[in-house]
Amino acid sequence: MNSVKPNYARPLDIKNGRVDMSHGSGGRAMAQLISELFAAEFDNKFLAQGNDGALLPAANGRLVMATDSHVVSPLFFAGGDIGCLSVHGTINDVAVMGATPLYLSASFILEEGYPLADLKRIVESMAQAAREAGVHIVTGDTKVVEQGKGDGVFITTTGVGVVRDGVHLSGDLARPGDKILLSGTIGDHGMAILSQREGLTFSAPIVSDTTALHGLIETMLDSGVKLRVLRDPTRGGLATTLNEIAKQSGVGMMLHESAIVVNQPVEAACEFLGLDPLYVANEGKLIAICAPEDAQRLLEAMRAHPLAAQASIIGEVLDDAHGFVQMTTRLGGRRVVDWLAGEQLPRIC
Amino acid sequence: MNSVKPNYARPLDIKNGRVDMSHGSGGRAMAQLISELFAAEFDNKFLAQGNDGALLPAANGRLVMATDSHVVSPLFFAGGDIGCLSVHGTINDVAVMGATPLYLSASFILEEGYPLADLKRIVESMAQAAREAGVHIVTGDTKVVEQGKGDGVFITTTGVGVVRDGVHLSGDLARPGDKILLSGTIGDHGMAILSQREGLTFSAPIVSDTTALHGLIETMLDSGVKLRVLRDPTRGGLATTLNEIAKQSGVGMMLHESAIVVNQPVEAACEFLGLDPLYVANEGKLIAICAPEDAQRLLEAMRAHPLAAQASIIGEVLDDAHGFVQMTTRLGGRRVVDWLAGEQLPRIC
Known part of the structure; x- marks a missing residue:
């Protein structure tokens, strides 16, 4: 996710606008969507680097990496939505390895025609979940597929964390009597x-x-x-x-x-x-x-x-x-x- | 991606089979798809840990993290396919930060009905691209969406690499005269x-x-x-x-x-x-x-x-x-x- 901002004729119409194919083209419209929606909500110094990847400090310890694609339907449900779910799910996969989750990437596959107002709610929910968890969304990507080739919003998050010394958790360590x-x-x-x-x-x-x-x-x-x-x-x-x-x-x-x-x-x-x-x-x-x-x-x-x-x-x-x-x-x-x-x-x- | 293998009545019918909703359910069919297709092709000691995330050695230096969702259409094209593209694309995003790419995650969103034989070609292409690049696909995820809610195969890869000392590359470092x-x-x-x-x-x-x-x-x-x-x-x-x-x-x-x-x-x-x-x-x-x-x-x-x-x-x-x-x-x-x-x-x- 590159959050560099060109000059736009006018701000993104989040209230009434919809995702269109140009938001995935790599051009001006995509840069605007990223800077005015994603980067604005996920706001952190790593994402603000504005490069195609995030440069992160050296991590002190063994690493854990986990990923999950989220395709939940409906996108909004009692107690949450795909946004916070995509943050929680990957944080949990990192954490059950005994690691402290540090960074997340977030990659979006959007369906043409999806309302920007709903996308904003989802992105706000992700941002809030990440803030509450003390984890930064440091890099990302946005793709758009034609109507009928996706289903609103799919979100893939990947998490990186560091395991504290002395901890070793794995599914193969259960022993009779435990x-x-x-x-x-x-x-x-x-x-x-x-x-x-x-x-x-x-x-x-x-x-x-x-x-x-x-x-x-x-x-x-x-x-x-x-x-x-x-x-x-x-x-x-x-x-x-x-x-x-x-x-x-x-x-x-x-x-x-x-x-x-x-x-x-x-x-x-x-x-x-x-x-x-x-x-x-x-x-x-x-x-x-x-x-x-x-x-x-x-x-x-x-x-x-x-x-x-x-x-x-x-x-x-x-x-x-x-x-x-x-x-x-x-x-x-x-x-x-x-x-x-x-x-x-x-x-x- | 959890590559633990339950006992199956019979092996996956890769030649004539198709992706069905059970391959994304988290149950026996998904475990079989992962163990007989993904884990078999991506074969490495990190993936073989069989947990929901991968435990990786401590990395010596600053980290880089980059992610890309791939939705290319058609899935197979002259010179490549979505499989190798999804490996190359993310390796390149990590490498242009001056980092040595080390690990990839791979997350699949499959459309119900997609032929397993074609999925196998894609996974083989990913595995070969990763081998050639000296990078391990260490963890992953598989989701399935109904026919008409996806478009064959979408692949999101995330890469982690380490930057060598003294290297600092960024899009904001260009200077007049360069x-x-x-x-x-x-x-x-x-x-x-x-x-x-x-x-x-x-x-x-x-x-x-x-x-x-x-x-x-x-x-x-x-x-x-x-x-x-x-x-x-x-x-x-x-x-x-x-x-x-x-x-x-x-x-x-x-x-x-x-x-x-x-x-x-x-x-x-x-x-x-x-x-x-x-x-x-x-x-x-x-x-x-x-x-x-x-x-x-x-x-x-x-x-x-x-x-x-x-x-x-x-x-x-x-x-x-x-x-x-x-x-x-x-x-x-x-x-x-x-x-x-x-x-x-x-x-x-």
Whole structure:
């Protein structure tokens, strides 16, 4: 994203204007869109360099890099929009590696005809999310595709962070006997999107849990507990994320249904639509795995943070080369919790 | 991109299969697509970590970060495809900052129904381009949108590199008297795309110049010349890129038309379509600006490299607070070379 500003005949008509093909051409119109909208909102010294890339200070430590394209539909939903989601999602992918997120890039694929006023709302939301998280959006790109070749706005963010010394988190570090902790309720983001998409209304509104988790993770790392695995259960939900970890570590897991909390309206919506909240996406929750002797201390550290007040120990890691994830149900039975198969919820993030 | 592999009933049908919504769901089908296609091709130890982000060694020096979304249409063109283009484009944005490109992320937005065989060709092309460039694709993401909400494949790449000590390149460092060098012919990429899109055939084929420029740039930095500005003239072409630099540095420029080389078929195609090659995108060329006393030495260093055998000094930087870029024409006249206005060539990269 090059924020150099040529001389324009008149300012961008954000109120009534629409994205047109010239905004992706590399010429005067694109420069104007970037300087009057993106650079104005994301305002920081790195972006202000005005070059095609951002020059950043040397980073002291191991790096982490993560990327996510966001194609959520609808673009605006209860509790957020594609803008803040695209910031939170990538910050969380960096943070669950044990890294402090430092920089984000943001690349936009816009559909011709999309209202500039709505784009501005999205960009404002991104800027606010980045400010709240203490992360800079340092570089970017804008492309425009013809009407019918895109869907409003797609945003790809990439994050870079630095891992503090002594921290090593990875999905392959779960060991038999370890405890599995979950930071809060599940299914809120996915059901917020789906109920809006389907035009469903429930007595209590379902609100996305989209948020940046790096503050919570910092608290957890500061607690002195040796964490082995952190992961945010997004697409595919808690069930799929735990299956990934089980496979990666070559272990099994036993979950306890009674310890997994689902907000009442989410549960009602899932029942109505025939969905299992274990497979519904979250955007502000995390799974942590640690040695059994550390679990209680970790739980207390998590509960002391506002984003994990409802944290609980939801299960244990088992010695099982098949990598099965199982669950003891509320009724005392036992079932296998498999990977998500098929497409439960398309375009959820 | 998480490359953990669950157990599948059967391998992915790459020959006859198509992208479906389940490939973006976060579940089993997505894990299979990632492990059997993306991770298999991009194969490297960072991606093999199998986490949502990549853990990378500490980097020794200032960082550079650049990103580009690629929406080129058609996806395959003479001289390349969206795959290698998405690698070259971002490597070049990192390299023109004076950085050695180290890592790339790759994020895919796929349209439902796109043939897996074509996706495999694109991914192979990316993998080959990355190998040739000595850069690893360390992390990624895959999303799928419904038919009619995308256009085959969009790829967003983000690059991270490290700047060597003592190097400082920026678009605001051009000074009156400086010389402007260009590494070769202009307009090849844009006209390769456009002639294919319009179904035009010329006596000689027009081939995209898409390539990674970091090797050439390393040679230039090694020459001992103090470079002030490097930039690759992509969208908007040479004219727009020089206007950006002029504006950023608060200087004018005088170009010499006779020093700017255009391949004959590109010139013919531009004439036929009423386009000015100065505004047509390049994907394997660079502009360099240096002090006048260094220009000859830089020119020789560039010409010794195969990617800049046709390099030339195309003009000088002037003292002009208005930031006008002008050109002396072949006929001895003089004209202003303005920013690209409007949309000359949509979806060129």
